[in-house]
Amino acid sequence: MTGLRREPRLAHVVTGEGPPVLLLHGLGGDREQALGLLPAEGRHTRIVPEMPGHGDSAIDSDEPVTFAHFAYLTAELLDGLVAAGRISAGPMPVVGVSMGAGVALALAAARPDLVDRLVLVRPSWLDRSPAPNLAPFGVVAELLAELGPAAGEQAFEAGAVHRRIAREAPAMARSLLGQFRRPGARENSRVLAELPRSLPLPDREAYRRLTVDTLVLVAPRDPVHPLDLGLRLAAFLPRARVRRLPRKLVDPTAHDTAVRCAVHEYLTQGR
Known part of the structure; x- marks a missing residue:
């Protein structure tokens, strides 16, 4: 490679x-x-x-x-x-x-x-x-911008959106939590907020x-x-x-x- x-x-x-x-x-x-x-x-x-x-x-x-x-x-x-x-x-x-x-x-x-x-x-x-199925990404983006990765992840995990998705689709809930942990998560959060509107x-x-x-x-x-x-x-x-x-x-x-x-x-x- x-x-x-x-x-x-x-x-x-x-x-x-x-x-x-x-x-x-x-x-x-x-x-x-x-x-x-x-x-x-x-x-x-x-x-x-x-x-x-x-x-x-x-x-x-x-x-x-x-x-x-x-x-x-x-x-x-x-x-x-x-x-x-x-x-x-x-x-x-x-x-x-x-x-x-x-x-x-x-x-x-x-x-x-x-x-x-x-x-x-x-x-x-x-x-x-915006695509309604992608609304959780907007929630993640907002928490990243306001609270940063660590506190944002805690708030998201405790919130209603995560609880609903965790019941319906546990792997997707884990994937969304992973958005808080990727490199440059806070700096790149506007991608999660804006692309669902494209x-x-x-x-x-x-x-x-x-x-x-x-x-x-x-x-x-x-x-x-x-x-x-x-x-x-x-x-x-x-x-x-x-x-x-x-x-x-x-x-x-x-x-x-x-x-x-x-x-x-x-x-x-x-x-």
């Missing part, structure tokens, strides 16, 4: 050998989450950026927190890697989880020359702003104009990544198919294994 690089803007990793694939992490995630979307032994060159306010990518105080901006920076990165001779020119598969699925859609719409096909894992955004594409017609081949991976009973949202997204996209996965919030290991298998099969067995 190469080290993290900061040219042109996003910290990123390029690792492996074989056909290139772009892997995009979720809200509050990082490169390790994105790398987990494919089996480690798969023969691919993995291109893994970290969006502003995530991992080792800093965010400027006046920088937009939108899908359009994140897609622009991703395209800039890919163009730079091609110019430097680190990857070959041409479209590639793009795999994104949650927020990364939204960035993948925005990238496919803005730069179709870069995208061969899409895999959208547990999408969380569609055509409502949309990957402006309206349903924009989705219907997106003709790239797409696989949508959904799972039941996930309050942040509703199954119904994924099904509606697939219905909007002219060339989408759906694959259902085991419920993540009961057995995360089985779910993550199913994601990797589904992505690997889709990328290696054609369309």
Whole structure:
């Protein structure tokens, strides 16, 4: 694996050998989450950026927190890697989880020359702003800004939002608590507050104009990544198919294994 690089803007990793694939992490995630979307032994060159306010990518105080901006920076990165001779020119598969699925859609719409096909894992955004299923992230952001990581985590864990999610989806509750512990949590909290108000594409017609081949991976009973949202997204996209996965919030290991298998099969067995 190469080290993290900061040219042109996003910290990123390029690792492996074989056909290139772009892997995009979720809200509050990082490169390790994105790398987990494919089996480690798969023969691919993995291109893994970290969006502003995530991992080792800093965010400027006046920088937009939108899908359009994140897609622009991703395209800039890919163009730079091609110019430097680190990857070959041409479209590639793009795999994104949650927020990364939204960035993948925005990238496919803005730069179709870069995208061969899409895999959208547990999408969380569609055509409502702010997305109601993402309201817990706003609560986390507010507590981080007001109280900081340690006190904010204690307040969130004691609050009604956490108690409700812990009853419905314990793994998701643990994931939200983890937002308080990630590096730069307080400094990057506005990403959690602002991105739920952005949309990957402006309206349903924009989705219907997106003709790239797409696989949508959904799972039941996930309050942040509703199954119904994924099904509606697939219905909007002219060339989408759906694959259902085991419920993540009961057995995360089985779910993550199913994601990797589904992505690997889709990328290696054609369309």
